[in-house]
Amino acid sequence: MKPDMRVTLAGIELANPVIAASGTFGYGIEFEEIVSLERIGGFVTKGISLAPMTGHPAPRIIQTAAGMLNAIGLQNVGVDDYMLRKLPPMKRYPGCKVFVNVFGSTVSEYIQVIERLNQAEGIAGYELNVSCPNVHAGGQAFGADAGELEYLVRKAREVSMRPLIVKLTPNVTSIAHMAMIAAEAGADAVSLTNTFLAMSIDAETRRPRLSNITGGLSGPAIKPIALRMVYETACAVKIPIMGMGGIVTAEDAVEFLLAGATAVEVGTASYADPRAVERLARGLESWCRSHQVEKVASLTGALEIPQN
């Protein structure tokens, strides 16, 4: 029996629920000779801003126990260059859904990026990265303030001609509460989690290891926390969830689906194995076959909690 690996997320049909996470898969097209793009559900681009950005100086990636710390500083080519050079070649892979990760330092910047992307063909949906500092709110992340988040999502929903997935930051007291705010403001789905604010110090030099001093922790180290956050969010909202945080094996992906995710994103694993996303897509299918799961969609939220 070949399991049915299709899932539908915010009206978007994916060939399977495994998606490459933002910032770890370039603009997708760079991976065409490494990964069979038609074998993965899709990918999320590196965060795209209105103008190109060079990011932070090196060092901006540090390996940690069971994970990595990054402070890339949102380096990207800017929306115009993305639409001109990076997006068009993806037409060769129609089965691989393209999600564009959008960010800005003001609400107006977010809106302008979405308005430009609306004019392009070949994009399945937008992932709104609300983890970046809001210049009007003194540098605090949009996603860390309920009022700012509500306003941004409502404005983005007004202009977006495509499904809007709000990517939540875990650096808040209750991510489930933020998901409820995003849902009420019109988000079609939420994705979580982004990286956890962290730092690394070199005791010999007495200096921070990252030029930016702090960065975002990702990889297996965060998996149990991300899983708990997905579970709590699934209990709080009805909109679909893309779950991520430290997924390396097919079994990890299954855990996120059971916790309530409709699809999963794979990030840091691609640094250790550039074929990780394809390996996971195949591995999840094998897992379904060996566990007599006819439809992968049936795993979403199928966590069994013992009663007594």
Ligand SMILES: Cc1cc2nc3c(=O)[nH]c(=O)nc-3n(C[C@H](O)[C@H](O)[C@H](O)COP(=O)(O)O)c2cc1C
């Ligand atoms: C090097 C690097 C760059 C990232 N860049 C972005 C980004 O531009 N936008 C975004 O929303 N998330 C970004 N992320 C976060 C990932 O998409 C993902 O949410 C996070 O790493 C947790 O998943 P993982 O443990 O599978 O990596 C980045 C992560 C890494 C490691």
